[in-house]
Amino acid sequence: MNFSITTEYPLWLLIFCVLLGAVISLLLYYKNNKYNISPLLKKILTSIRFVAITIIAFLLLSPLVKTVSRFVEKPIIIIAQDNSESIPVNKDSVYYKKQYKEQLNKFIEAIKAKYDVKTFSFGDKVSNNISFSFNDKLTNISALFDKLQTLYTNRNVGALILATDGMYNRGKNPLYASDYISYPIYTLALGDTSIFKDIIISKINYNKVTYLGNKFPVEITIKANRCKRKSSKLTITKGNEIVFSKELDFSSTISTQTVLTEIEAKQSGIQRYHVFLTPIPEEVTEVNIASDFFVEVLDQRRKILILANSPHPDIAALKESIEKNDNYEVESALAENFNKTVLGYNLVILHQLPSENNNIAKIIESLNKSGTPVMYIIGNQSNFNVFNELKTGLNIITNNKSSQNEALPIINNDFALFTINEEVKNFSYDLPPLYSPYGTYKTSNSSNVLFYQKIGSVATKQPLVMFNQQNNVKSCIIAGEGIWKWKLADYRQNKNHDIFNSILSKFIQYLAITEDKGFFRLNCNNNFYENENVELYAEVYNESYEMINTPEISLDIYNKENNKFQFVFGKTLNSYQLNAGMFPVGEYRYEAKVKVGDKLYTKTGAFNVLALNLELVNTTADHKILYNIAHKHEGKLYYPSQLDELRKSILSREDIKVVSYSQKRLNEMINFFWVFIIIILLLSVEWFIRKWSGNY
Numbered sequence: 001m002n003f004s005i006t007t008e009y010p011l012w013l014l015i016f017c018v019l020l021g022a023v024i025s026l027l028l029y030y031k032n033n034k035y036n037i038s039p040l041l042k043k044i045l046t047s048i049r050f051v052a053i054t055i056i057a058f059l060l061l062s063p064l065v066k067t068v069s070r071f072v073e074k075p076i077i078i079i080a081q082d083n084s085e086s087i088p089v090n091k092d093s094v095y096y097k098k099q100y101k102e103q104l105n106k107f108i109e110a111i112k113a114k115y116d117v118k119t120f121s122f123g124d125k126v127s128n129n130i131s132f133s134f135n136d137k138l139t140n141i142s143a144l145f146d147k148l149q150t151l152y153t154n155r156n157v158g159a160l161i162l163a164t165d166g167m168y169n170r171g172k173n174p175l176y177a178s179d180y181i182s183y184p185i186y187t188l189a190l191g192d193t194s195i196f197k198d199i200i201i202s203k204i205n206y207n208k209v210t211y212l213g214n215k216f217p218v219e220i221t222i223k224a225n226r227c228k229r230k231s232s233k234l235t236i237t238k239g240n241e242i243v244f245s246k247e248l249d250f251s252s253t254i255s256t257q258t259v260l261t262e263i264e265a266k267q268s269g270i271q272r273y274h275v276f277l278t279p280i281p282e283e284v285t286e287v288n289i290a291s292d293f294f295v296e297v298l299d300q301r302r303k304i305l306i307l308a309n310s311p312h313p314d315i316a317a318l319k320e321s322i323e324k325n326d327n328y329e330v331e332s333a334l335a336e337n338f339n340k341t342v343l344g345y346n347l348v349i350l351h352q353l354p355s356e357n358n359n360i361a362k363i364i365e366s367l368n369k370s371g372t373p374v375m376y377i378i379g380n381q382s383n384f385n386v387f388n389e390l391k392t393g394l395n396i397i398t399n400n401k402s403s404q405n406e407a408l409p410i411i412n413n414d415f416a417l418f419t420i421n422e423e424v425k426n427f428s429y430d431l432p433p434l435y436s437p438y439g440t441y442k443t444s445n446s447s448n449v450l451f452y453q454k455i456g457s458v459a460t461k462q463p464l465v466m467f468n469q470q471n472n473v474k475s476c477i478i479a480g481e482g483i484w485k486w487k488l489a490d491y492r493q494n495k496n497h498d499i500f501n502s503i504l505s506k507f508i509q510y511l512a513i514t515e516d517k518g519f520f521r522l523n524c525n526n527n528f529y530e531n532e533n534v535e536l537y538a539e540v541y542n543e544s545y546e547m548i549n550t551p552e553i554s555l556d557i558y559n560k561e562n563n564k565f566q567f568v569f570g571k572t573l574n575s576y577q578l579n580a581g582m583f584p585v586g587e588y589r590y591e592a593k594v595k596v597g598d599k600l601y602t603k604t605g606a607f608n609v610l611a612l613n614l615e616l617v618n619t620t621a622d623h624k625i626l627y628n629i630a631h632k633h634e635g636k637l638y639y640p641s642q643l644d645e646l647r648k649s650i651l652s653r654e655d656i657k658v659v660s661y662s663q664k665r666l667n668e669m670i671n672f673f674w675v676f677i678i679i680i681l682l683l684s685v686e687w688f689i690r691k692w693s694g695n696y
Helices: 011-029 039-059 093-097 099-112 142-153 172-181 312-320 361-370 385-389 422-428 482-494 498-511 621-634 641-652 673-692
Strands: 002-007 062-071 076-082 114-120 126-128 157-164 184-190 198-206 209-211 215-225 230-238 241-250 254-264 268-275 292-299 302-308 328-334 347-351 374-375 395-398 404-411 434-437 442-443 448-455 458-470 473-478 521-524 527-528 535-541 553-558 564-569 576-579 586-596 599-611 660-670
Touching: 002 099, 002 385, 011 039, 076 099, 076 142, 093 099, 099 114, 114 142, 126 142, 142 157, 142 172, 157 621, 157 641, 172 621, 184 230, 184 621, 184 641, 209 385, 209 599, 215 241, 215 268, 230 254, 241 254, 268 404, 268 564, 268 599, 292 599, 302 498, 312 328, 312 347, 312 482, 312 498, 347 498, 395 434, 395 458, 404 458, 434 458, 442 458, 473 498, 482 498, 521 586, 521 599, 535 553, 535 564, 586 621
Parallel strands: 076 114, 076 157, 157 184, 209 292, 302 328, 302 347, 347 374, 374 473, 527 599
Antiparallel strands: 002 062, 062 660, 114 126, 198 215, 215 254, 230 241, 230 268, 268 292, 395 442, 404 434, 404 448, 448 458, 458 473, 521 535, 535 576, 553 564, 553 586, 586 599
């Protein structure tokens, strides 16, 4: 390392620094007669003061110290070891846990003298240093490449040695994820490419949420390897009850079967179902022949009120269609005969209300206060002046209340509140028109239009069916009467009412879903995998519905054996969050408490921790992808028995070599601590000599 001193100012100014030091030191010791010291001592003190003042004056010029350092960097060899469960799941499992570990460590020691060796493990996460526990539940090779790209860009990386079986179940395809790697990649092929005798539950598709009394579909995919002329039995149980079973026969060496069944939801809450296959002789592993899935069964029948201004065929069509769903309880009435409260209903459908005869002011007021969702069906009996005052997101200005248009529906392809399948879209082209009020339509920016009006051959931007949400209250407006004709059109075309029922069900489901409006709200997933942290989020409100986070929230989690784990929520900016860490596979329930003033709020719930067996679904190594990665990056594929050949291959590469480089740095001299020490030392020595000579 060498250094030099430069300054922002011309160097000839250094003359003035020297002159300043000389003048001050001479005036102090030669023009001042109060010091009674010998000529020799006077010269020494003058010299010390001269040097100190000169250095201080020079620092005023903001001098910079330029250092040039030379570094020699050995090439970096990165060794990344797959730590997932799939590595030892074969006949060589003992080898990978013992001999392989010793061989790889020996290889690392052999190349350490010449290379800077960096080691990593990867699976469901990437970590420094090699682990041979083989307990990661997932394999994400692309995450490894991303981390290496971040850590070693513009570094002298000689090569990457990727030790894996080639199987991945998270992230991008590693062949393409490695595009940004600019150095050679050698692959160390682990695992076994042989196909072993094995039956596997490879996938379970099911509805995560259903309603009490409904049947929900379950689709199970079973893969069989080398099981020709073998048989097994698939069974689904709930507790001690067998809810489904089927004998399976495998007719070919490698086959896949899909079993579809329906299960009735007989109990509310989170229900656990266990799926398992009877094992076959000489199976390589029995871990992948059993799996659990959990379904949340809701017992929440939604109460719906249809309130009409007068009898109309729309009422019967709506009521009959909604009642097809067992989760809805429908009541219909005429406004003039209705003398009950609307509180307690999850949705109110107002048919041509408010009207000229019934402005239903008290009902509207109750709906606004309770925040109950409303579906408005507008017709020639509607009172548009009162309707426009409701701030539903739609205003209709008309001079002739009895004038109507025949409005055909045109679907809005940008509608995104809920999904509309192709069958419904195609059916919408054949729907008959509704009788829609003639006038000028104005919609708010918060409106979401599902169907626009087509009047004659003219497509307009006037809404026929639209949704809106104001102050967290949802509403739907059907700007026309005669929806009963849509139901008849469905039967005429399809001999059933399924599409009409599906459309209306979407409307009702969106409107009738209620949000938690309590003072204590808790959010927790129903299911976590065993490699995931259990996280919960909470919000607390005062009686003015202002979010607060001053009180403390405690949480007790109980396992199946009723052991209790206690936690306290952490506070964020204005809410709460808790990371309870990972839990073993099993079923858990929890109870959270918070005290606001003199009121105690409690929330209870349950969650399940699921086993993650993705690494065991496929037990056959994929060495082809490892060959392609190595070939793409000027490397080569080796097997664990060829570690010595791998070492020789790396040592023989001329492009893996030591790199030397220079680094220039500029630092202000005033920031160097040793400059301060020199000045203090000079002034201290001067002071000490004066005191020693009897001068003050």
